[in-house]
Amino acid sequence: MALNLKRKRLENILAICVVTVFMGQVYISPFSQWFRFSLAVLILSLLLIYFKDVSVMAVSSSIAILMFLFRSFIHFIGNNDITFFKTLFHYVPVAMFYLIYGLLFKILNIRNKLDRPIVFILYLWICDSVGNMSEAILRSFWIDVDFDRVILLIILVGLLRSLITCFIYQIILYYKNSFEREQKENKFRELLLFTARLKTELFFLKKSMVDIEDMMEKSYELYEELEEPRLQDKALNISKNIHEIKKDYLRVVLGMEKTLSEENENLHxxxxxxxxxxxxxxxxxxxxxxxxxxxxxxxxxxxxxxxxxxxxxxxxxxxxxxxxxxxxxxxxxxxxxxxxxxxxxxxxxxxxxxxxxxxxxxxxxxxxxxxxxxxxxxxxxxxxxxxxxxxxxxxxxxxxxxxxxxxxxxxxxxxxxxxxxxx
CATH class of the missing domain: 3.30.565.10 (Histidine kinase-like ATPase, C-terminal domain)
Structure with missing residues (x-):
C-alpha cells in the first residue's frame, strides 16, 4: 500500500514537471532572449494546488533542474555561435527562479489560502515577483538591466499571472462543485424513486397480510366444521402454517416501515x-x-x-x-x-x-x-x-x-x- 502511494506521488511529480517544462516554451521575452515570462508559472501554481499530496520543494527542485537543462539544450542546438558551457551559464538564473518560487510557495502555505482569494492572489504575487526579481538581479552581473523598467514589468506580470491563476482556479472549482452537486442530485433522485417503489411493495405486503389473516380465519373455521380427525389435523396445520407466514410478513413490514420512517421522517x-x-x-x-x-x-x-x-x-x-x-x-x-x-x-x-x-x-x-x-x-x-x-x-x-x-x-x-x- 505504502509502495503504491509512493509510486503514485512520483508519477504525479513527473507529470507536473513534464507539463510545466513544456508550457515554459510559451513565453514572451521583453528584455532579452535570456529573460522570459512564460505560462509555466501559472500552470505550476495550478498543479501544486491540485496535487496536494506532492512535496512543493520536490516539485520545484525537479522543475528547476529540468527547466535549466531543457532550455539550455534547446537554445544550444538552435544557435551555433555559442558554446554549450556558456548556454548553461546563462540559464542558471532559471533554476534560481523556480527554487525561490517553490520555497516561498511552501513558506507562505498557499495551499491553505484557497478559501481567501485576496490573500491567495497576494501570496502568489509575492512568489512570482520575488522569484523573477532574484533572477533579474542574478542576470544583471553579466547583462545590462534597466531595473526601473524590469522591476515594474515583473510586478505587473506577476500580478496578472496571479489574477489569472485565481480566476482559473475559481472556474475549475465552480465546475467541480457543479458536477458533484449534479451527481448527488442524480443519486438522490434514484434513491427517491427506489424508495417509492419500495413503499409501493410495502403497501401490498400489508394488503397480503390482511388476505393471509382472512385465509387463516377461514382455515380455522374449516377445522371446527370438520368432523373427521385426520382432516381436522390437516386444516389445523394449514391454519398454523398460515399464521407463521403472517408473522414473517409482519416482521418484514415492521422492519421496512421502521427503516423508511427513520430515514425520511423530517423530509418534505x-x-x-x-x-x-x-x-x-x-x-x-x-x-x-x-x-x-x-x-x-x-x-x-x-x-x-x-x-x-x-x-x-x-x-x-x-x-x-x-x-x-x-x-x-x-x-x-x-x-x-x-x-x-x-x-x-x-x-x-x-x-x-x-x-x-x-x-x-x-x-x-x-x-x-x-x-x-x-x-x-x-x-x-x-x-x-x-x-x-x-x-x-x-x-x-x-x-x-x-x-x-x-x-x-x-x-x-x-x-x-x-x-x-x-x-
Whole structure:
C-alpha cells in the first residue's frame, strides 16, 4: 500500500514537471532572449494546488533542474555561435527562479489560502515577483538591466499571472462543485424513486397480510366444521402454517416501515420538486426506448407534503404506462390542479388508446394488453391495480379513466387535500 502511494506521488511529480517544462516554451521575452515570462508559472501554481499530496520543494527542485537543462539544450542546438558551457551559464538564473518560487510557495502555505482569494492572489504575487526579481538581479552581473523598467514589468506580470491563476482556479472549482452537486442530485433522485417503489411493495405486503389473516380465519373455521380427525389435523396445520407466514410478513413490514420512517421522517417535498424528479427520470426512460416523446408538466398549487413516496409511485406508474402506449412519437401531459378540497392529477397521452371493451377491466389485477415484442411475454398486469390500491387505501382518493377523443388516454387521480397535506 505504502509502495503504491509512493509510486503514485512520483508519477504525479513527473507529470507536473513534464507539463510545466513544456508550457515554459510559451513565453514572451521583453528584455532579452535570456529573460522570459512564460505560462509555466501559472500552470505550476495550478498543479501544486491540485496535487496536494506532492512535496512543493520536490516539485520545484525537479522543475528547476529540468527547466535549466531543457532550455539550455534547446537554445544550444538552435544557435551555433555559442558554446554549450556558456548556454548553461546563462540559464542558471532559471533554476534560481523556480527554487525561490517553490520555497516561498511552501513558506507562505498557499495551499491553505484557497478559501481567501485576496490573500491567495497576494501570496502568489509575492512568489512570482520575488522569484523573477532574484533572477533579474542574478542576470544583471553579466547583462545590462534597466531595473526601473524590469522591476515594474515583473510586478505587473506577476500580478496578472496571479489574477489569472485565481480566476482559473475559481472556474475549475465552480465546475467541480457543479458536477458533484449534479451527481448527488442524480443519486438522490434514484434513491427517491427506489424508495417509492419500495413503499409501493410495502403497501401490498400489508394488503397480503390482511388476505393471509382472512385465509387463516377461514382455515380455522374449516377445522371446527370438520368432523373427521385426520382432516381436522390437516386444516389445523394449514391454519398454523398460515399464521407463521403472517408473522414473517409482519416482521418484514415492521422492519421496512421502521427503516423508511427513520430515514425520511423530517423530509418534505413540494409538487414542483416531485415533478422535476419524475421528469428527469421519464426523459431517461424515453431515451432508453428510442422514442420521440414530448413532456409537459403543469402546476397550479405548489403545496408541500412529507408523504410524497406514494404520490411519486402513482405518477411514475401512470407515466410509464403512457410511454408504453406511444409507439414511436407522441406527447405526455402531467397536470396538477385543485377542485374544491381535492388535489387533481391528470396524466394524458396520445398513444394507442384503450379499447372500449377493456375500460371496465383496466384496474383488475392481472389484466394487461402489454407484452414484450422480442420474447412475446405478457406483462404482469398489476401496475394499475397497484396504483388504484395506493390511491384508495392510502390517500382515500379515487382514480378514473376519463372518456376522451380517439387514441387519447386520460387518467385522473383525485386526492383529498387533508389526506396528503396533513402527513
Amino acid at each position: 417535498m413540494s409538487i414542483k420538486d416531485i415533478f422535476k424528479i419524475i421528469k428527469d427520470n421519464t426523459y431517461k426512460l424515453i431515451d432508453l426506448g428510442n422514442k420521440n416523446i414530448s413532456l409537459e408538466f403543469s402546476i397550479k398549487h405548489n403545496f408541500k407534503t412529507s408523504d410524497f413516496y406514494p404520490l411519486i409511485s402513482i405518477l411514475n406508474n401512470l407515466i410509464i404506462n403512457a410511454i408504453d402506449a406511444i409507439e414511436s412519437e407522441g406527447s405526455i401531459v402531467v397536470e396538477e390542479s385543485m377542485s374544491g378540497k381535492n388535489y387533481i392529477f391528470r396524466i394524458t397521452d396520445n398513444g394507442t388508446g384503450i379499447e372500449e371493451d377493456d375500460i371496465d377491466l383496466i384496474f383488475e389485477p392481472g389484466f394487461t394488453t402489454k407484452f414484450d415484442k422480442t420474447t412475446g411475454k405478457m406483462s404482469t398486469g398489476i401496475g394499475l391495480s397497484h396504483v388504484k390500491h395506493i390511491v384508495e387505501s392510502h390517500y382515500n382518493g379515487k382514480i378514473y379513466l376519463k372518456d376522451v377523443e380517439e387514441n387519447t388516454t386520460l387518467f385522473e387521480v383525485k386526492i383529498p387535500a387533508p389526506e396528503i397535506e396533513r402527513r
